[in-house]
Amino acid sequence: MSTTLLHAGFLPLLDSVLLVLAKELGFAETEGLALQLTRETSWANIRDRSALGHFDVAQMLAPMPIAASLGLTPIATKMIAPVVLGLGNNAITVSAALWEQMQREGAVTDLEAGPAGAALAKVVARGGKKLRFGVVHQTSSHNYELRYWLAASGIVPDRHVEIVVLPPPLLPEALGAGGLDGYCVGEPWNSVGVAQHGAHIVTTKSKIWEWSPDKVMGMRADWAERNPETVAGLIRAIYRAGEWCQQRENRLAAAEIMARPAYLDLPVDIVARALTGEIDAGDAVFTLPDFYIPHDGAANFPWKSQALWYFEQMARWGEVAVSADSAHLAAESFRPDLYRAALAPMGIALPEVDYKREGDRAEGYALDGVAMGPNRFFDGGVFEARVG
Template identity: 40%
Template sequence: MTTTLRIAFLPLTDAAVLVAARERGFAEGEGIALDLVRTTSWATLRDRLLFGQVQGAHMLAPLAVAVTLGLSQQAASLAAPYKLNVNGNMLVMGRDFARALDPDVARRLADPLGTAHDFAAAIGLWRRKPVIGVVHRFSSHAIMLRYWLASAGVDPDRDVVLRVLPPSLTVEAMQAGEVDGFIAGEPWGSAAVEAGLAEAVAIGERIWRRGVEKVLTFREAWMEENPDTVDRLLRALARAAAWCDDPANHGDLAELLSRPAYVDQPADLIARALSGCIIARAGEGAVPHPDFMLFAREATPFPWRSQALWIYSQLVRWNMVAHDPATQARAGAVFRPDIFRRALADSDLPMPGASMKVEGAVSLPLAVGSRRGELTLGPDRFFDGRIFDPERIDEFLAGFAPTR
């Protein structure tokens, strides 16, 4: 018997695992007919999930936490048992603004802390508050941008204007002069660079290496009522993710994603994020960042509860939610490693033995305990060297300057 599943997604390179699961037969092999519903904005995607138009969604990880905490329109309990990728965002700014930054774009991307201070100085020289596009208030993009700006003394609520717009409209907004730059998932930053509108200023992979990005999200009640279907889908996604991470498949994957039904952008543009060959300024050579976007290796799909709690810590930091034990517990419970383990219990996929870890503590590849096979975690450092211990959130928050 075949089960039809409707999953909402946005036209982004990090929808790759869902697209591969459908187009390469991984979902079909688990008896699932995957109906991928192309959606323009994160607000629409959220509503489609909450009102039952789809069973699942390719969702911003912070949005899943925010909806569960009642911060984004209608409150609902969401569950994220699978991470679709880590990293993959890029901050681009118009070329006039970028002239005030380090002209060496490779050095600019490799040194996010120094670039943040250059950016702060450039704000002082700019004719007005820079307008920076973000794809949603509760996006990893917006949270990382706030974290990065604040490291150089920039108040993201006072010194710049953050304007929400859908990822696929970011380039158009730059062309119209509505924003001076934006931070978004690929391929939209590369599209702005290719059009000669912008230069790359910072990449998510250097702000938080292996930073959580998109998650597969369900309404919690639906997930609990359909365990077999959920398990079959997760098994299909795990195989699709391994296929996506294989460099030998990147050409085929870029072609799939370039179709009008999915990202609808040139395959060579999409391939940049997949290969980690980032062109930061039009007409110049690629800057290699091989970990720019990951789908499978190093336990990428595993939904660490500590990463949900890091998101929560940032919501608290920016006065978006009150800090209390009950809210903290709800936030951490959005990520569901128990469902991940159940679904993949009979696979040969190495998976962590723990459900939380200290984030930002790994600077070199590290072998860790696994329930089967060998598992090595890659570097997960924050650009400012901070460490996030999910059992010491108060201490972590106390390390930041108070916000208004």
């Protein structure tokens, strides 16, 4: 078998794990791919270097290919996401000072999004210094989920809370230095904030929107069209990495790989928290099996309905005008057709539909022979949209 060199960009985040495992455990090599991984420092760099062709593929924020296809990026080019890098993994963390204020307003350490938001709303209503929260990028699940949580809690983003952008590794330091009151970021940077800066995790992505996507493998649409076999091989490698990582007995080994200097360069015990679901919120440890889901519940399937949810958030916050054309572009950014085609030779059960309702399932359920997880929004919202 000939070998194809594949340049891939990633950020030092826990949910680059499937890309890293595809390389380190030989899943990519089995597909004839020689993965060359480049660690970047910011999502803006990932976005722009991918658009310029410096990377063939990259770990991307789930809304990033959508934004690029809609022309919302400096170097507008159509991008696609044919595979998702797992579900969950981010959280909302606040400073010790803000947590004390929230406690005075009734907050308790239970990670539930509703009560935490209600306590924060009371802090905001008292007036005083305008709070500042950090996110990793404007077109990120972190930004949209933070805004969703704030708005559903009665807090108006931008008016009541300032939201600024910083690269993930800088958020704990900025909070520790007093420049931020809180942030929304993927692991391990919530745990770093707790361990090194006295921060407190108040809620998690899995509590705001259960079993929802955070990162994807993104690539230019024209590159994917020219390299269909390479794309299919990468999808299979990521799928197998997800299968391996989903096994509980493999989680510590995955953490040890991710802790290496080339990837996260952090103590194994901090890296392991998200992988094992043992989350230290600051004054209590919680077992959250669904904090990060690398494979189960069609975790790697790129649902067009979820692309449209992110599109709706972009429209809600004034980033894009809603039209039939823009909705179509957003939906076309997620490519379940490529996912199915790549995995067809493996003979596994896959969703036969591209859209599903979000927010209507409190328990797991079966869809087209696939065991799915719950998908509730913390405020009881339900989202259903499709195009075409």
